[in-house]
Amino acid sequence: xxxxxxxxxxxxxxxxxxxxxxxxxxxxxxxxxxxxxxxxxxxxxxxxxxxxxxxxxxxxxxxxxxxxxxxxxxxxxxxxxxxxxxxxxxxxxxxxxxxxxxxxxxxxxxxxxxxxxxxxxxxxxxxxxxxxxxxxxxxxxxxxxxxxxxxxxxxxxxxxxxxxxxxxxxxxxxxxxxxxxxxxxxxxxxxxxxxxxxxxxxxxxxxxxxxxxxxxxxxxxxxxxxxxxxxxxxxxxxxxxxxxxxxxxxxxxxxxxxxxxxxxxxxxxxxxxxxxxxxxxxxxxxxxxxxxxxxxxxxxxxxxxxxxxxxxxxxxxxxxxxxxxxxxxxxxxxxxxxxxxxxxxxxxxxxxxxxxxxxxxxxxxxxxxxxxxxxxxxxxxxxxxxxxxxxxxxxxxxxxxxxxxxxxxxxxxxxxxxxxxxxx
Numbered sequence: 001x002x003x004x005x006x007x008x009x010x011x012x013x014x015x016x017x018x019x020x021x022x023x024x025x026x027x028x029x030x031x032x033x034x035x036x037x038x039x040x041x042x043x044x045x046x047x048x049x050x051x052x053x054x055x056x057x058x059x060x061x062x063x064x065x066x067x068x069x070x071x072x073x074x075x076x077x078x079x080x081x082x083x084x085x086x087x088x089x090x091x092x093x094x095x096x097x098x099x100x101x102x103x104x105x106x107x108x109x110x111x112x113x114x115x116x117x118x119x120x121x122x123x124x125x126x127x128x129x130x131x132x133x134x135x136x137x138x139x140x141x142x143x144x145x146x147x148x149x150x151x152x153x154x155x156x157x158x159x160x161x162x163x164x165x166x167x168x169x170x171x172x173x174x175x176x177x178x179x180x181x182x183x184x185x186x187x188x189x190x191x192x193x194x195x196x197x198x199x200x201x202x203x204x205x206x207x208x209x210x211x212x213x214x215x216x217x218x219x220x221x222x223x224x225x226x227x228x229x230x231x232x233x234x235x236x237x238x239x240x241x242x243x244x245x246x247x248x249x250x251x252x253x254x255x256x257x258x259x260x261x262x263x264x265x266x267x268x269x270x271x272x273x274x275x276x277x278x279x280x281x282x283x284x285x286x287x288x289x290x291x292x293x294x295x296x297x298x299x300x301x302x303x304x305x306x307x308x309x310x311x312x313x314x315x316x317x318x319x320x321x322x323x324x325x326x327x328x329x330x331x332x333x334x335x336x337x338x339x340x341x342x343x344x345x346x347x348x349x350x351x352x353x354x355x356x357x358x359x360x361x362x363x364x365x366x367x368x369x370x371x372x373x374x375x376x377x378x379x380x381x382x383x384x385x386x387x388x389x390x391x392x393x394x395x396x397x398x399x400x401x402x403x404x405x406x407x408x409x410x411x412x413x414x415x416x417x418x419x420x421x422x423x424x
Contacts (some may be wrong), residue, residue: 012400037067037069038069040319041071044072044074045082047082050278051278052346056074057074057359062330068332071325083109083419086189087110087113088264097315098327099318100312102137103308108382108384112311115316115396116314117314117324118144118319124148124328125145132152132349138380150310151216152272152307152348152372153274153345153347154306155271156263157271157297158275162284163267164184164267173294174298178240192266195246195261196246197248198241201389202252204233205376207299209227209304210233211232211238211300221420223413227414230413231406233405238405255271273345273347276345293367295371307372312331338353390415390419393411394412
């Protein structure tokens with residue numbers, strides 16, 4: 001979902017202007033609970049992508065201005081490596097960061113194995129009532145809070161306005177309309193209609209929700225991914241590729257998708273707000289007004305996309321917990337969230353920040369906020385992140401023709417029941 005490589009030098013470009021909005025307005029008094037000035041090192045693992053990382057590094061280092069005796073050691077860790085790298089470090093009791101930018105599905109997983117510090121009653125949880133309820137829900141596990149929301153997001157349909165206009169088609173509101181539009185786009189412009197992520201199961205969820213399905217029924221502890229809706233979802237992605245409405249790849253999907261869309265090879269893709277900065281750097285989007293964003297196409301039974309986002313968590317074995325709590329408070333503050341939106345068009349988790357004019361007037365926030373409000377919450381269970389790998393394997397098999405959609409759904413359900421011992 002995210003990409004991240006080495007840092008570049010844009011740090012000075014981030015203006016650390018204070019905002020007037022409420023809720024967690026800064027990093028605190030500069031002292032710990034006992035009144036001692038904070039000091040030492042806070043190692044921060046950031047998982048933002050290449051287009052975002054310089055901004056995040058600058059924001060993180062802004063903490064040092066408020067706490068001169070604290071050294072923030074910023075480390076960008078590629079999203080695809082971060083989960084396993086943190087588990088290896090925390091499990092080996094060596095090399096884990098003090099604070100980590102944690103994908104929403106990772107919190108319960110890390111907390112269940114004792115790698116995260118509970119944050120209830122600590123300075124890290126500053127004005128928690130200001131956070132969006134669905135964002136806060138992803139930070140809790142078995143009655144305790146193990147993270148603080150940083151940004152919230154969901155998936156949407158990105159489209160090239162110029163190509164759709166040349167083809168004479170409207171923005172598709174459903175998969176059926178997308179197939180029709182794709183044929184016109186190919187005939188009149190030579191571009192393919194859609195890039196479909198075939199290598200990342202997160203991108204399967206809008207098709208699953210669109211057919212009326214879900215991964216599991218958490219309340220009734222039932223696996224649902226292999227219901228008829230799951231079968232239909234696999235059929236939909238197979239048909240989009242077979243009909244040539246979409247192209248896909250079995251690997252390196254992120255780069256292939258971004259390059260295809262930015263160059264005009266494809267007219268549409270499903271993506272999140274984290275892709276905006278990278279898209280705007282593309283040759284076909286030098287005029288940012290050429291980028292359109294719309295709800296994900298509806299399926300036969302509904303329309304929806306998954307709730308995503310990032311939280312900030314503290315390693316339970318940190319040797320500098322007081323400074324780590326203060327760093328999390330700072331990075332999740334209204335001031336930093338406002339700056340994040342101004343620089344990257346990412347969505348805040350604090351309700352007060354949406355009242356700031358520069359945030360309220362942001363074009364991408366205007367679209368994505370209503371979409372986030374209707375996004376489907378994922379199961380916030382310890383095994384939540386592990387639910388993706390079975391889908392990834394079956395997507396590849398379905399798209400290559402090795403497995404039928406019926407078999408893929410059944411195989412996914414069987415894998416879930418092995419993972420979720422108390423589910424039926």
